[in-house]
Amino acid sequence: MNEREVLELLRENxxxxxxxxxxxxxxxxxxxxxxxxxxxxxxxxxxxxxxxxWDELEDERVRAEVELNVKLDRETSYSDIxxxxxxxxxxxxxxLVSGDYDFDMEVEGDSIREVSQFVSEKVAPVxxxxxxxxxxxxxxxxxxxxxxxxxxxxxxxxxxx
Amino acid sequence: MTxxxxxxxxAVPPSGIRKxxxxxxxxxxxxxxGVGEPDFSTPWAARDAxxxxxEQGKTSYTANRGMYELRAAISENVGERFALEYDPDEEIxxxxxxxxxxxxAFRAFVDPGDTxxxxxxxxxxxxxxxxxxxxxxxxxxxxxxDDFRLTLAGLERxxxxxxxxxxxxxxxxxTGAMMTEDDLEPVADFACRHDLTVFSDEIYAExxxxxxxxxxxxxxxxxxxxxxxxxxxxxxxxxxxRLGYALAPPEAITAMNRIHQYxxxxxxxxxxxxxLEALDSCDGDVEEMVSQYDRRRRFVISxxxxxxxxxxxxxxxxxxxxxxxxxxxSDEFAEQLLHEQGVAVVPGDVFGEGxxxxxxxxxxxxxxxxxxxLSRIETFVEENEP
Numbered sequence: 001m002n003e004r005e006v007l008e009l010l011r012e013n014x015x016x017x018x019x020x021x022x023x024x025x026x027x028x029x030x031x032x033x034x035x036x037x038x039x040x041x042x043x044x045x046x047x048x049x050x051x052x053x054w055d056e057l058e059d060e061r062v063r064a065e066v067e068l069n070v071k072l073d074r075e076t077s078y079s080d081i082x083x084x085x086x087x088x089x090x091x092x093x094x095x096l097v098s099g100d101y102d103f104d105m106e107v108e109g110d111s112i113r114e115v116s117q118f119v120s121e122k123v124a125p126v127x128x129x130x131x132x133x134x135x136x137x138x139x140x141x142x143x144x145x146x147x148x149x150x151x152x153x154x155x156x157x158x159x160x161x
Numbered sequence: 162m163t164x165x166x167x168x169x170x171x172a173v174p175p176s177g178i179r180k181x182x183x184x185x186x187x188x189x190x191x192x193x194x195g196v197g198e199p200d201f202s203t204p205w206a207a208r209d210a211x212x213x214x215x216e217q218g219k220t221s222y223t224a225n226r227g228m229y230e231l232r233a234a235i236s237e238n239v240g241e242r243f244a245l246e247y248d249p250d251e252e253i254x255x256x257x258x259x260x261x262x263x264x265x266a267f268r269a270f271v272d273p274g275d276t277x278x279x280x281x282x283x284x285x286x287x288x289x290x291x292x293x294x295x296x297x298x299x300x301x302x303x304x305x306x307d308d309f310r311l312t313l314a315g316l317e318r319x320x321x322x323x324x325x326x327x328x329x330x331x332x333x334x335x336t337g338a339m340m341t342e343d344d345l346e347p348v349a350d351f352a353c354r355h356d357l358t359v360f361s362d363e364i365y366a367e368x369x370x371x372x373x374x375x376x377x378x379x380x381x382x383x384x385x386x387x388x389x390x391x392x393x394x395x396x397x398x399x400x401x402x403r404l405g406y407a408l409a410p411p412e413a414i415t416a417m418n419r420i421h422q423y424x425x426x427x428x429x430x431x432x433x434x435x436x437l438e439a440l441d442s443c444d445g446d447v448e449e450m451v452s453q454y455d456r457r458r459r460f461v462i463s464x465x466x467x468x469x470x471x472x473x474x475x476x477x478x479x480x481x482x483x484x485x486x487x488x489x490x491s492d493e494f495a496e497q498l499l500h501e502q503g504v505a506v507v508p509g510d511v512f513g514e515g516x517x518x519x520x521x522x523x524x525x526x527x528x529x530x531x532x533x534x535l536s537r538i539e540t541f542v543e544e545n546e547p
Contacts, residue, residue, distance in 0.1 A: 009456070020532065023463035024456040152202055158185040159178050159195035159505055161285045161334075 002027060006035045007044065014048040051144045061108060062115050062136065063092070066123070068103035069131040078102070081128050090118045101133070112136065173289040177511030181495065185505040192534040194522045195505040197334065199398035199479070201453075203435065204446035207397060210438030211431045223430050225422040226414070227255025227406070231433050234440040235406055243366060243376050245389065251411035254418055255428045255436075259364045259392035259405030260286060263328075265417040265424075266360050266388045266407065267294040271326060277360075278321040280311050280329035281513030282336055282482075284362070287328050288513065299324050302515035305473050309338035309482070309515070313347040322355045330362035332369055335512045335521035336482040337458075337475020342375045349380035359387040364405070365478040367396035367447055370455045372476065378408070385410055388417075393432075395478075396447050397439040402432035454479050457524040457531055464535040465522075468542055479525045482509065484518055488547055491517055497545075502537040 005025050009016055018036075022029045039045040054061040070081055078096055085105065086094050093106035105123075109115040116134070124132050141148055178195070185191045202208070226232065232249035239245040247253050256262040263286065271277055273295035279287045280301045288298045301319040303309045311329055321327060331340040340348070352359050359377060366374040378387040392405025405428075407417060458475060465472035465483045472483035485494040491508035499505050509519030524531060 008452075020460065020528075023460045024528075026459050026463075154200065156196050156198055156200070157182065158191060158193040159182040159507060160197040161176065161178060 002031065002035050003039060003044075006032060007039060010036070010039075010045065010048075051146050053140065053143075053148045055139065055148070060110070062110065062112050063140075064107045064115050064119075064137060065135045066103075066105040066107055066119060067101040067131075067133040067135075068105055068123070068129055070102045070128045071130050072128065076128055081126065084126065085123065088118070088122060090115070090122075101131075107134075169293050169295070172292050176285055177492075178285070178507055181499060181505055181507060184496075184499055188503060191499070191503045191505055192526070192530050192537070193505040194524070194526060194531070194534055195507045196523050196525055198400040198525065199395060199450065200525045200527060201398040201450050203397060203399045203402065204439060204443040206442050206446075207399065207435040207439040211402070211435040214431055214434035219434065220430060223255075223427045223433060225418055225427055226253065227428055228430075228433050228437070231255060231437045231440075232406075234437055238440050239389075239391070239408065243363075243374060244379050245376055245408060247408040248411075252414055253406055253408055254414050254421060255404065255406045255433065256392075256421065257405070257425055257428045258394060258403040259362065259390045259407075261403075261421070261425060261428075262388075262390045262392070262405050262407035262417070263287070263360065263362060264290050264293075265420050266390070266409075267291055267296065268420050269413070269416040270358055270388075271296040275325040276323065277326045277328060278316070278319065278324040278357075279513070280327070282309070282333075282509060282516035282519075283328075283513055284330055284334045285511060285513075287330075287362075291328075296326075300514040301327075302513075303336075303338070304515055305482075305484070305519075308473055309333060309336040310340055310344050311348055312344075313351055316348070316351050321351075321357070324355075324357060326358040326360060327352060328360040328362070330364070332365040332374065332477025334365065334478055335480050335507065335509065335516065336473070336519075337478050337480045338473075339369060339372065339476040340375070340377075341372060345375060345377050345380065349377055349383050352377075352386060353382040357386065359383065360390070361387055362390045364390060364392055364395050366391060368451060368454060368479060369477040370451070370458060374477070388413060393436045393439055396450075397436070397443060398450065399432070399435065399439065402429065402435055404428055404432040404436050454524065457526075457528060460528065461522065461524050461531060461535065464539075468535070468539045470538075470542065479523055481522050481524065482519045483522060485520060486542060486545075491520055495520060498538065498541050501544075502541045504534045504537045504541075 009021050018029050018032045021032045090107050092108045095104045097104045107115050119134050232253045236249040267290045271294040275296045276299050277291040277296045278299045278301045291298050361377050378384050378389050389408040393399040461481050462472050470483045472481050475481045491510050495506050495508040507521040509516030
């Protein structure tokens with residue numbers, strides 16, 4: 001029960017202090033601490049990362065969505081292929097999906113060249129992979145539930161009945 | 162003089178929150194916890210429906226009582242949510258905000274000289290509305306020791322037995338109080354026994370955190386004497402779209418519509434399309450807003466208790482009503498807080514009897530601002546300790 005509530009708050013903002021989470025849930029700080037530890041050790045919470053709008057920074061970051069088609073055989077399963085790909089640090093996300101292709105892979109690098117080389121030299125040669133289609137990300141409008149617009153200003157009257 | 166205001170207008174003083182609004186608007190470092198409306202935007206699906214209706218050129222008047230589809234959707238919604246059974250043909254009128262519905266009811270049912278018992282602290286419009294309709298206001302104070310609920314003793318003490326009508330709002334602005342089924346029963350009995358017309362403003366009905374809202378109109382003998390007000394402003398964050406409604410028996414709606422058809426003609430059409438979509442597909446948005454408000458509510462109550470300002474546990478709406486520290490009156494505390502720390506709150510006394518000694522603090526504000534505002538209040542209280 002507590003786990004669900006604490007998890008929701010962490011998903012909303014992982015930088016909420018334990019103290020604030022305690023205030024918002026009516027739990028004791030120690031209980032919040034313990035709940036977070038339990039979520040982490042059970043592998044429910046796998047990490048905490050900042051949501052970055054790269055367009056706001058000088059240094060470029062190249063990201064691509066790569067569609068992968070694979071051909072399985074008796075000895076090789078989806079997870080075998082996934083495990084092999086997921087080990088590369090360039091791979092930011094890897095999902096098995098329904099539809100026209102099998103895997104949806106997010107790749108990140110410092111340049112188009114780096115990302116292209118990674119796909120052509122490390123991914124495409126994997127024997128089970130029959131096809132790759134690489135889509136470079138041009139602009140991101142929303143990531144992890146956060147919109148990248150200018151946001152809505154609070155234009156309410158400052159005091160109202 | 163030609164433009165001499167009428168006696169009714171002169172009888173109503175300007176609103177007590179005006180002063181705070183003016184100071185707060187002048188400065189740009191103010192965090193306002195004085196806002197009586199949601200900080201969320203209208204759910205996108207509802208805004209999208211409004212835009213689509215404009216694109217399709219649906220910009221003419223609707224039926225006086227509102228589009229039939231909308232009344233049907235309202236009927237279904239209040240039936241499911243609050244066990245209020247009202248026929249969309251004859252027992253529902255869509256208005257420009259619940260405020261218009263309240264005004265229509267006062268004008269439709271209050272005769273000059275009638276007494277309307279107004280349960281306080283309350284939203285600031287009821288008293289003036291009664292006065293504009295020619296009625297007399299009888300304040301019925303509620304108290305913190307009763308969790309700001311209306312009690313039989315409170316009604317009797319105020320002399321409400323001799324009144325013609327009774328108006329209240331639960332979940333309550335400004336206290337955040339709620340009336341449970343058990344709390345409402347003696348009030349319903351009292352209204353029947355003394356033949357009172359009841360105006361029940363239920364605009365915050367969707368915003369409750371522990372218990373579900375119960376409407377007084379569901380009690381035996383109450384339906385025929387009650388007008389229920391609700392709307393889309395608070396639950397669906399649609400304040401600026403100005404859309405509310407009233408539920409009452411056919412003759413009552415006919416009477417209110419008599420005024421509405423001459424005064425307003427029909428509620429804004431674009432807003433009606435937004436409201437229809439809101440009822441159709443925005444339950445999830447409401448749930449999400451309610452869970453956000455609930456977290457903030459608990460945060461704010463915890464902080465006031467840490468600061469040492471006792472704060473009754475608000476159950477609904479998006480307000481808490483903490484006590485000012487000993488030696489302060491509400492108005493001075495609020496004004497000095499605004500000057501010294503740039504935090505705007507509304508002093509409780511502007512909401513009528515029973516409000517003095519308290520502040521209305523709205524948590525319809527993001528958590529970051531709430532956290533900062535509460536720290537400033539903490540500093541203010543520490544610096545001003547006697």
